[in-house]
Amino acid sequence: MTKNWWKLLASVLVLFSIVGGLLFEVPHLPILHESIRNLYFHVPMWFTMIVLFTISLVYSIKYLSSGNENHDLVAVESVNSGIIFTVLGLVTGMLWAKYTWGAAWPDDPKLNSAAIASLMYLAYLVLRNSMDEEQKRARISAIYNIFAYPVMIVLLFVLPRMTDSLHPGNGGNPGFGAYDLDSQMRFVFYPAVLGWILVGVWILTLRYRIRKIENKLNAV
């Protein structure tokens, strides 16, 4: 139980963000109206994705220096769980965009960048499946993973800032934190971010353990 306290914390925080996010008072802003509550769900998905892909990067580097098969498993499973959050982030974003910007897929650089970044990680999974020999597969996909990460950072954090974007914090727009995010919202937003990141890591550890058991069964 002492080792699992963070899973409890994750559940409590996510539960709190769902209840608090739907019930608490939010600022009344034009265009956004009640849809501002989506902030508690849409933004944490991307935070979690970045955290998971970063974990994947770290374990890919670790694999290259150690050759430990388990490090490779962590790397691939964090990409797998990161992709879940990419899809969730895209879907929540599309719903939000439909009601505030008028279309589910507006011509927005951040949206397109996110879609391309997910293509990159899907390519990583295809690359893995194209090779049979385990050590070679692990090594080469680790190399691609490390190669792709800086490009993803450029895609998500540099390019959208250079052009006009509907997203806050890009293309000269002020960031959300500047004046929209009042203390009431921060009270729900930060726990939501932490909670979803912990849930993401939880999914990752579960998938990693399943893979380890499968490997053990296959070896027998």
Added chain:
Amino acid sequence: MNLFEQVRFLIRKEIVLEWRSKYAINGILLYVVSTIFVCYLSFRKTDPITWNALFWIIMLFASVNAIAKSFIQESRGRQLYYYTLASAQAVILSKILYNVLIMLLLSVVAIGFYSLVFRNTIGDPLFYLLSVLLGSISFASVFTMISGIASKAHNGALMAILSFPVIIPLLIVLIKLSKNAMDGLDRSVSMNEIGVLAAINIIVITVSLLLFPYLWRD
């Protein structure tokens, strides 16, 4: 031999090998010229935005085809031989630099033929040429490492899948930069884009140098 000399020797080897057969370079030049001709015959006339985008798409496919060969064309035995003679950094650096040379040649031929058949007014031709050259350098630096990865997987289709998502950020910046040149905007407007291109190239080449030693040992 130090790194610089090794790189110089390897590049010379690549050029000599290529010069003997001239198969790859002629093939790729013919590829880009016939692609441009196919596009010309199917479009006939284009508006400036399509003209610019079409040129970069042609360049994208031509460069994928040109660079995909860089690791596949040599036998494993011969590659092993190079690896015993030169350091991993020298091998990847020489491949990148050689591909830059190929791409510079290819892009000059492409832009020449493209603007010959597709007539279009460019506001700042010199700056447009600069963006084309910058683009060819960027393509070479990104695709060389990816072709190394794809060649290990022995799968031809993989090259496109792996490289397209990685090249898209560069392509977006390049299209913007060349559009600025086409509209004849003041050159200081495009400094931001040139900075980003330079930064991405430096990152990609550094990461390639760091990662290639892990890729080559088989």
